[in-house]
Ligand SMILES: Nc1ncnc2c1ncn2[C@@H]1O[C@H](COP(=O)(O)OP(=O)(O)O)[C@@H](O)[C@H]1O
């Protein structure tokens with residue numbers, strides 16, 4: 001069995017604004033296997049969010065080879081991608097992804113239901129993330145950090161195989177981030193998920209199997225010795 005969740009080779013991706021073209025990814029390659037967690041770091045504007053959106057099918061590469069779960073992107077239709085996002089790939093966007101008209105609990109039930117699951121471990125997840133008391137609140141009644149943790153609970157409730165996270169602890173204050181980072185990581189390890197985590201949080205990055213830096217449109221193994 002091929003246990004590669006993501007295989008990307010020589011990906012190019014540019015945004016076009018009229019005549020202007022912004023080349024963001026320029027020959028990016030990446031492999032992520034089942035049970036492996038990889039941190040992606042890189043300065044603002046280097047293309048980290050763009051990369052995540054290519055990997056969940058919200059953007060298409062201009063050229064290069066991308067396979068997810070062993071399937072080539074050129075063979076995946078929009079509805080195939082939608083199905084993957086519903087059932088196998090959880091994306092944690094930077095600005096959270098809760099439905100504003102549902103309470104936190106109902107968001108979790110809804111998310112699990114979309115993935116075809118009848119049971120979910122929402123209450124346990126919320127308790128572990130330290131936000132059991134907000135289960136019956138609506139997203140706009142939460143602080144930024146509570147909203148981010150509720151979005152984490154929703155992502156795990158769908159029991160994904162691959163998690164793509166864009167700064168999952170970015171809105172947390174330092175103390176809460178220190179507490180949530182290991183919980184987030186334990187949940188990934190317990191479930192043997194593949195995870196690609198864009199983060200500047202050293203607690204999270206150091207727990208990953210590899211740290212890659214996105215620089216000049218491609219990923220490079222990060223060498224802390226070079227950066228200090
Ligand atoms: N929809 C878009 N249209 C045009 N340019 C964009 C768009 N989204 C992002 N960009 C540009 O692409 C580059 C990479 O953006 P992004 O992937 O969001 O970087 P990061 O997440 O690393 O901060 C930036 O220069 C940004 O301004």
Ligand SMILES: [Mg+2]
Pocket residue numbers: 048049050094166
């Ligand atoms: Mg970003």
